[in-house]
Amino acid sequence: MATQLTGIGTKKAPSTTEAPIVVPKDRLALTERAAQKIGQLAEREGKPGQLLRVGIQGGGCSGLSYVFSFTPGPDGHDKVFEGYGQKIVVDPKSLRFLGGSVLEWQESLMKSGFVVKNPSEVKSCSCGESFSV
Template sequence: MSTDAADGGETRPRIEVTEDAAEQALSLLDGENMDTEEAGLRLFVQQGGCAGLSYGMRFDTEPEEDDEVYEQHGLRVFVDPASLKYIEGSVVDYEHGLQAAGFEVQNPNVVSECGCGESFRT
């Protein structure tokens, strides 16, 4: 796992996952009958949306050779190098709402988002 010691000696992962997000993802992985020891949540950035970039997430059975792999709260997260430059420092959380619930990426690199919140620009 990659870490950053810029905060006074403590190491911080380049991508953080909240405990709630990890629990939700692990529950979904289990429901898909995937091995939670090897499989994980792939977080990526793709071209699209009115602001230019959008997030994508899916489950993968194992990381690709050049992926960064982060493990927190029992969940493995896979990020490819091209996506990492856009989402480094982000926190993956799970939001519970009255009308919708789902994973949310809190990205400190975003300078603007589209009106619907589905895409962003760094």
Template sequence: MTQTVELTEAAAYQVKDMMRHNEEEGSYLRVGVNGGGCSGLTYGLGFTKERHEEDELLEQHGLQILVSKEDGGILTGTKIDYKQSLMGGGFTITNPNAIASCGCGTSFRTKTKAGTPGDC
């Protein structure tokens, strides 16, 4: 069975580093989908201490990751990586369910969910 979300080792290292700097050790990494952006949906990554009954709990590279069941279908097979270049670094998200994305690269839509378009 495909995990909802796969975090690469590089992404996990970066998340752990961010947790240390923001005093968030012991928190969960919440991965989700929000309405907005010019294509209708945007990704959300953040730290939380709260786990809800409808959350799926994943453990990868020493991190506990939460994905709500509502977002799970949209995120199934999604890979989160962290890439470093001369211009800096950033997370990249590859979602096989996204059928369109905007030019700014921050929003997307799927075949079954268009979301609520807003500003990029």
């Protein structure tokens, strides 16, 4: 069943086929698989219960790149979004570029990691590490 995530929880969509997750431009969502990996990685790094900070920074061949780190809690004007029992934190500047995005976890034979499905991306490099809006 497809799930639409909001900034404060989850809502089951009445569909038996996988549908794309639709996220409002002022929010960030995560998939169930991403939430599971956040919990596993926090535990492995000795930071259980911490939130995943998702942000952007200048760099990479396309101009911007995603950054991920664990944090004990939000700072000042950060926005906190929750889904599947995990919380992610985004600063207001990054949210301008990330709004409407879905954080996923993908695994392949070559690599595994978080992938941001960003509707604002107009270009990304071939390695997938940087993007432009």
